[in-house]
Amino acid sequence: MIDSIAVRVPAKVNAQLAVGGRRPDGFHDLANVFLAVGLYDEITVTPADELRITVEGPDADQVPRDRTNLAARAAELLAARHGIEPRVHLHIAKDIPVAGGMAGGSADGAGALLACDALWNTGATREELLDICAELGSDVPFSLVGGAALGRGRGELLTPLTVGGTFHWVFAVADGGLSTPAVYGECDRLRAERGAGDTIDDVPAPEPSAALLDALRAGDATALAAALTAGPDGSSNDLQAAAVSLRPSLADTLRAGTTAGALASLVSGSGPTCAFLAKDAAGAEQVATALAASGTCRTARVAASPAAGATVVREDRRAPSA
Ligand SMILES: C[C@@](CO)(OP(=O)(O)O)[C@H](O)COP(=O)(O)OP(=O)(O)OC[C@H]1O[C@@H](n2ccc(N)nc2=O)[C@H](O)[C@@H]1O
Numbered sequence: 109m110i111d112s113i114a115v116r117v118p119a120k121v122n123a124q125l126a127v128g129g130r131r132p133d134g135f136h137d138l139a140n141v142f143l144a145v146g147l148y149d150e151i152t153v154t155p156a157d158e159l160r161i162t163v164e165g166p167d168a169d170q171v172p173r174d175r176t177n178l179a180a181r182a183a184e185l186l187a188a189r190h191g192i193e194p195r196v197h198l199h200i201a202k203d204i205p206v207a208g209g210m211a212g213g214s215a216d217g218a219g220a221l222l223a224c225d226a227l228w229n230t231g232a233t234r235e236e237l238l239d240i241c242a243e244l245g246s247d248v249p250f251s252l253v254g255g256a257a258l259g260r261g262r263g264e265l266l267t268p269l270t271v272g273g274t275f276h277w278v279f280a281v282a283d284g285g286l287s288t289p290a291v292y293g294e295c296d297r298l299r300a301e302r303g304a305g306d307t308i309d310d311v312p313a314p315e316p317s318a319a320l321l322d323a324l325r326a327g328d329a330t331a332l333a334a335a336l337t338a339g340p341d342g343s344s345n346d347l348q349a350a351a352v353s354l355r356p357s358l359a360d361t362l363r364a365g366t367t368a369g370a371l372a373s374l375v376s377g378s379g380p381t382c383a384f385l386a387k388d389a390a391g392a393e394q395v396a397t398a399l400a401a402s403g404t405c406r407t408a409r410v411a412a413s414p415a416a417g418a419t420v421v422r423e424d425r426r427a428p429s430a
């Protein structure tokens with residue numbers, strides 16, 4: 109009899125985030141090049157009288173404990189499909205910055221789903237789990253699979269990508285988060301202001317950069333850095349200008365990383381976390397130390413990519429009663 113199951117799930121950085129126009133359903137079509145990075149949340153599920161969430165970690169107070177928590181929603185969705193009562197305690201050990209553009213909530217959703225599936229032994233196929241992930245949020249399928257992938261549609265339609273080496277990153281964590289819908293909204297506003305239009309009929313369909321995919325395949329950090337900073341806005345992330353517009357101090361953080369010797373600096377997804385590509389592990393430590401001393405971020409974390417997706421890391425079994 110299984111007593112508890114723990115699943116570890118990585119954060120992500122978007123090596124490219126090409127954003128199309130707003131669709132009639134309010135979402136944006138994307139060419140989203142996801143890379144899982146080695147910062148992790150751990151979700152432990154234990155049988156309980158009722159669905160309950162607890163959270164530990166430096167940002168724990170910013171995480172909802174109610175049924176809006178993506179981990180709770182994942183448990184409820186899986187239970188409903190299999191006629192199970194979701195009587196579990198979900199404990200989240202949170203290390204991924206909250207509302208930081210690193211898909212921490214998505215990680216918890218994917219982790220809770222995998223953990224509950226193992227606890228309840230539902231027999232769900234991988235396709236069914238990915239379906240539930242897509243229902244939970246655009247980024248959740250990638251949190252389950254990890255590695256590197258191209259996300260099309262709103263980000264949920266995944267094609268795995270080959271990565272030929274390890275990339276070393278530094279993440280400058282900001283004080284306070286940015287709301288993802290607000291950043292997409294600001295992107296639309298800036299486009300409309302430029303007279304370019306902001307709907308799916310106005311904006312060219314987003315496409316992945318061939319140079320960026322080549323750099324990933326080759327494991328070439330210098331080539332990846334060039335691809336991360338190509339394009340009219342100087343970034344492979346179409347949400348970067350919107351994040352900086354809502355949080356102008358991010359421009360100082362990005363500059364501080366470049367001054368510290370990063371090969372490339374960009375906003376991670378919708379921000380406000382900023383990501384810096386380093387030459388190697390020692391380079392990443394150097395950039396992190398300089399960023400931490402720069403006064404432009406709360407803390408700087410190093411992490412490598414790609415990282416494995418949601419993985420069961422512990423199963424505790426109760427001794428059978430006599
Ligand atoms: C921007 C990205 C980049 O990977 O992640 P973050 O940087 O926030 O982690 C994602 O697109 C965030 O995905 P996720 O956080 O799962 O978003 P969802 O819950 O599906 O949607 C939240 C809201 O974001 C906007 N949204 C999201 C995805 C998308 N392709 N177009 C959108 O316009 C919509 O306003 C939507 O109502």
Ligand SMILES: Nc1ncnc2c1ncn2[C@@H]1O[C@H](COP(=O)(O)OP(=O)(O)O)[C@@H](O)[C@H]1O
Binds near residue numbers: 170172176177211
């Ligand atoms: N398990 C969770 N962890 C963090 N945030 C969550 C979780 N479940 C729901 N949320 C909500 O999702 C919002 C976005 O959080 P998060 O996924 O960490 O950031 P981002 O979308 O920028 O990657 C938070 O402000 C919070 O209200």
